[in-house]
Amino acid sequence: MHNSPVNETPRMAATDEPFAIYHGRVISRGQLWADVAALARQLPEQPYLFNLCENRYLFCICLLAAAARKQTCLLPPSNQSAVIEEIRQTYPAAYLASDKNLPGNLEYIDIQAASLPPSSAAVELDWDRPAVIAFTSGSTGHPKPCAHSLRTFALSAQMAIGALGLSGQCRVMISTTPPQHMYGLETSVFWPLFSSLVLYDGRPFFPEDIRLAVATAPRPAILASTPTHLRSMVGAEGDWPNLTGILSATDTLPSTLANEMAAILGQSPREIYGSTETLSFASREILQDPLWRPYPGSRLTQDHAGQVWLASPHLPNSITLQDAIRIHQDGRFEALGRHDDMIKVGGKRISLSELNRRLKAIEGVEDGFCFLQQHDHGARLAAVVVSHLNGQDIRRSMKATVDEVFMPRKIHFVDHIPRNEAGKLSKSARESLLAVLNACN
Incomplete structure (x- = not known):
């Protein structure tokens, strides 16, 4: 003590x-x-x-x-x-x-x-x-x-x-x-x-x-x-x-x-x-x-x-x-990044926190986050962003700092991300947002 x-x-x-x-x-x-x-x-x-x-x-x-x-x-x-x-x-x-x-x-x-x-x-x-x-x-x-x-x-x-x-x-x-x-x-x-x-x-x-x-x-x-x-x-x-x-x-x-x-x-x-x-x-x-x-x-x-x-x-x-x-x-x-947000794709590892940091560092991206989206053939990376850029522009900018295997296959565009008063995105808010986006696709 x-x-x-x-x-x-x-x-x-x-x-x-x-x-x-x-x-x-x-x-x-x-x-x-x-x-x-x-x-x-x-x-x-x-x-x-x-x-x-x-x-x-x-x-x-x-x-x-x-x-x-x-x-x-x-x-x-x-x-x-x-x-x-x-x-x-x-x-x-x-x-x-x-x-x-x-x-x-x-x-x-x-x-x-x-x-x-x-x-x-x-x-x-x-x-x-x-x-x-x-x-x-x-x-x-x-x-x-x-x-x-x-x-x-x-x-x-x-x-x-x-x-x-x-x-x-x-x-x-x-x-x-x-x-x-x-x-x-x-x-x-x-x-x-x-x-x-x-x-x-x-x-x-x-x-x-x-x-x-x-x-x-x-x-x-x-x-x-x-x-x-x-x-x-x-x-x-x-x-x-x-x-x-x-x-x-x-x-x-x-x-x-x-x-x-x-x-x-x-x-x-x-x-x-x-x-x-x-x-x-x-x-x-x-x-x-x-x-x-x-x-x-x-x-x-x-x-x-x-x-x-x-x-x-x-x-x-x-x-x-x-x-x-x-x-x-x-x-x-x-x-x-947090131990529980480390992901492995194609034999390579990175944290979702680090991907989020690099995504939000892109000029023209106001906010965003990456996540693993489950498919019949496994999990693929996807992203949700608030931006006037298109998906091609965002991927092109990410390629300068992110390995190709970590490129988001799907990018969802939203008007805002429901962060709490401390600027964090809670698990429940994230899941609710993704459920709405998945229902629309």
Whole structure:
């Protein structure tokens, strides 16, 4: 077990330092803890709650109030009633907390900020009990629970902020990803909680909304987004003078898109690498170096069976990674795709993730993914794309980087791909889309 101390005093103290932008006004750290203490007194006496708050500040005080009551927040991959009920079968004593009406007439506790005067009173927190159980997005099957303590989040935040050169910087973190997703949870909630960064309560979606959120932030802003969102911003008009950094995660950022972002937004994007199980533990700036660099203190090793393990101060134990990894001698690494999406055609192997990356890197392809399509004579590669190009143009472009045996035989064209709020395509959404496409052919 790692017993590294958490340097909690500077960031967790109730002070007049800014913590959040809530409904357009600055909330101090003293105000944060006053709101947490007030909400903690109102929560029912139950061991688990689904934290479904959309407003990021209300999500944060709900999470901390629950921790103060020794309750664990459940973070489902979506707030659909069927998903919640599926998870509820395992946690029958869980109640729902939200700041907005929920679908399906689900009963919930209404979460609002009490807006009491700032307090200097400390809130007692147990750093080592599970504060959050996050669930995988379901891209490979049923949501899988992953429990983490406040100590894990604190250490991870300190490592990430140090590795990215954000220590001591008072920047507004604007995120397009919901706080229930691990990427959004880390960067937009826990990073501000354990640093000088400032939480932004909204979640802008459309390019102009994102630009306005950045432009009107009271301090220089960092945008934490996804390749899907960044791609939609390529054609956005207007300037970005208040933008001081771009983070990307949840999918590989093509170098072509990174170049476009650097030209349009004036910033070279940084990517962070991790998972729901591990939290983030590496970063890269693809325009400078295509290899991932682990945060200081994090280390990858490979056993005799080829399995890669992550050991890091923020994790109580080493964790096996689900991705295929090639580790370089200096500790940097390449991510080759998930073990379960490796395919073999004509005696050659490649991951579907790598094929997807190369497909989406084609100029003129807005989005897309490859898949194996079953036929009477076996499986063949096919693709779904959002593009104004024709199939011949796409195949011609892919041939420059992809072996002939991996060329998609069939290319389906659609208006959009039903990705979730984190920019991922869940297994159920992918299967529903393919069922519709197959029925039309």
